Amino acid sequence: xxxxxxxxxxxxxxxxxxxxxxxxxxxxxxxxxxxxxxxxxxxxxxx
Numbered sequence: 001x002x003x004x005x006x007x008x009x010x011x012x013x014x015x016x017x018x019x020x021x022x023x024x025x026x027x028x029x030x031x032x033x034x035x036x037x038x039x040x041x042x043x044x045x046x047x
Contacts, residue, residue, distance in 0.1 A: 008016070
C-alpha cells in the first residue's frame with residue numbers, strides 16, 4: 001500500500017465537496033424560509 005492509495009481520488013474529493021455544498025445550501029434555504037414564515041402572515045405572502 002502506498003501513500004497514493006491512502007489519499008482520496010479526485011472524484012471522491014469532488015463528490016465530498018458537492019455534498020458539503022448541498023448541505024450548506026439546504027441549510028441556508030431552510031433559514032430563509034423560516035425567517036420568511038415568521039415575518040409574513042398569510043395575507044402578506046401575495047406579491
